[in-house]
Amino acid sequence: MARTVARVIVDALSELGVRQVFGVVGDALNPLTDAIRTTEDLDWVGCRHEEAAAFAASAQSQLTGTLGVCMGTVGPGSVHLLNGLYDAAKSHAPVLAIAGQVPLAEVGGDYFQEVDNDALFSDVAVFRATVTSPDQLPRLLETAVRTALGRKGVAVLTVPGDIGERELTADRPTRLSLDTGVSRPEEAAVRRAAELLDASERITLLVGEGARAARADVLALADRLAAPMVLTLKAKAGFEGGANPFQVGQTGLIGNPAAASALQDADTLLLLGTDFPYREWYPEGRSVVQVDTEATHIGRRVPVDIGLVGDTGATVRDLLSHLGAAPDGGGGTRDRSHLDTARERFDAWRTGQARLADPAHDKGIVGRLRSALDNRTHDIRPEALAAAVDRIAAEDAVFTSDTGMATVWLSRFVEMRGERKLIGSYNLGSMANAMPQALGAQCLDRDRQVVAFCGDGGLSMLLGDLMTLKTYQLPVKLVLFDNRRLGMVKLEQEQAGLPEFGTELDNPDFAAVAQAMGITGIRVTDPDELQDAVQRAFHSPGPVLLDVLTNPEEIAVPAKPTVEQGWGFAVAKVKEVVRSHGEPAGD
Structure with missing residues (x-):
């Protein structure tokens, strides 16, 4: 029996194991959404904004390593997918986007809502094509899915409005199987890298998301090299926790001094599965070995002495088989002072951070002095939350x-121990990603706790999709850092010596907004009520929005604060005080 284009697409997604498709219904998508309606093991999740749909699909892909799927209808619906798809692309998440199009006969005629999808998605997609004949579909669909999975990116398949309900003349099953295999570098290169590492006295590892599947191997390598392990944010889940005696946290603007020192004090850096982009945080003049599956990543952030292109786990195991036990390659024990020093600094930093996070901190002598300067209204410290x-x-x-x-507060105060997972817009840096990504994550498993750390600017940007959580009764816990600011922008301005401008947000009572939508809303303004409020939020059934008024003046000190940053901050504060008295701020 012949099947329609829409039925072939939906059946293929179901057979592939896709369980949800996210989007907004409409015109060109109608045949597809109707096919989903009549498919038992595939659900349509109707979002309020296509951007949220794309973020949700990307989150599912990042958590499972398989295909996420979203849809956007003709013109504006497809345009709205773009930001979430860019996030998927930058996160190397395989996502299939089905985009609607005007009827074939109208294409190219500036028809109502017509957008050139192939041009629109040319930068974000590893594959894009428009179905112009039903019999093209099996080949185009197979190519789209295999390209998305094989290249870990976004594939966009455009379906004109009069194509979805047409039948294929030669109906054949789609074949979507893909074996990516495991790549390894040349043995000669591994041997050279092992010789360099054996000759090094102080080695520091910079470990990224690409190494997460090789945790045991990477820990064995850190032990063999007596190397502290600096983690990128995306490597927190997988390498953090008490079972890793080598990790010293993150570097960069959200990092800590111990991690910065571990990099600075090394004579050799070993980069494993990371494309950490911030060049200013790499020390200069060090020997560098880099392991990555992508040859194009080698050396593009920092000059590399030896690049090893291959799977991190396989490459690390090869390195371990070639390494000697000591710097001279002999049977001695490698000196562990570099590792011990880094860990001592990290433990000391964490102890200091724990004091800041203590709800009683502002009641002590030091806390009262600090509050007089930066928290005169006694708002809740974001560290404590x-x-x-x-x-x-x-x-x-x-x-x-x-x-x-x-993200700063999560990176410093939430430990990715146990089986915890973490996703965010850590490559694109988009606003408004936390809530829709949590939506996608919760759809995967309603019984697993999903927690979104939301900024007030981000949450309000896609506020409508709170209703999606309510409609599908997804028990996401939204933790809102309500500082009435675009906080990172405020900090950037002040570090540059500029007075705060344009960052203040005229917020509603978000808990009341949530309650009006049928979601449990809890508002916290008193630090003494924080612990009980968090407990209540996490033990309440269904979706919950925990609206916590946090201190807008809180400063996240970078791992390596510079004199220029400190001076710029001081100048900015003077300008803000002058402005607050009704006088214009001078140059």
């Missing part, structure tokens, strides 16, 4: 975080 969530959240919770200060 993040630490409370860390204590209460499940050991297998999935965390998402909005770009900005919410």
Whole structure:
């Protein structure tokens, strides 16, 4: 029996194991959504904004390593997918986007809502094509899916409005199987890298997301090299926790001094599965070995002495088989002072951070002095909120975080121990990602706790999709850092010596907004009520929005604060004080 284009697409997605498709219904998608309606093991999740749909599909792909799927209808619907798809592309998440198009006969005639999808998605997609004949479909669909999975990117398949309901003349099953295999570098290159590492006295590892599947091998390598392990944000889930005696946290603007020192004090850096982009945080003049599956990543952030292109786990195992036990390649024991020093600094930094996160901190002598300068209204410290969530959240919770200060507090105060997972817009740096990514994550498993660290700017940008959580009764816990600011922008301005401008947000009572939508809303303004409020939020059924008024003046000190940053901040504060008295700020 012949099947329609829409039925072939939907059946193929079901057979592939896709369980949800995210999008907004309409015109060209009608045959597809109707096919989903009549498919038992595939659900349509109707979002309020296509951008949220794309973020949700990307989140599912990042958590499972398989295909995420979203849809956008003709013109504006497809345009709205773009930001979420860029996030998927930058996160190397395989996502298939089905985009609607005007009827074939109208293409090219500036028809109502017509957009050139192939041009629109040319930069974001590893594959894009428009179906112009039903019999093209099996080949185009197979190519789209295999390209998305094989190249870990976005594939866009455009379906004109009069194509979806047409039948194929030669109906054949789609074949979507793909074996990516495991790549290894040349043995001669591995041997040279091992010789360089054997000759090095102080080695530091910079470990990224690409090494997460090789945790045991990477820990064995760190032990063999007596090397501290600096983690990128995306490597927190997988390498953090008490079972890793080598990790010293993150570097960069959200990092800590111990990690910065571990990199600076090394004579050799070993980069494993990371494309950490911030060049200014790499020390100069060090020997560098880099391992990555992508040859194009080798050396594009920092000059590399030896590049090893291959799977991280396979490459690390090859390195271990070639390494000697000591710098001279002999049977001695490698000196561990570099590792011990880095860990001592990290432990000391964490102890200091724990004091800041103590809800009683502002009641002590030091805390009262500090509050007089930066928290005169006695708002809740964001450190205390993040630490409370860390204590209460499940050991297998999935965390998402909005770009900005919410990510800073998560990175410093939430430990990705146990089976916890973490995703965010950590390559694109988009606003408004945490809530829709949590939506996608919760659809995968309604029984697994999903926690979104939301900024007030990010949450309000896609606020409508709170209703999606309510409609599908997805029990996401939204933790809102309500500082009435675009906090990271404020910090950037002040570090550059500029007075705060354009960052203040005229927020509603978000808890009341949530309640009006039929979602449990809890608002916290008193630090003494914080712990109980977090407990109540996490033990309440269904979706919950925890609206916590946090201190807008909180400063996240970078791992290596510069004199220029400190001076710029001081100048900015003077300008803000002058402006607050009604006088224009001078140059």
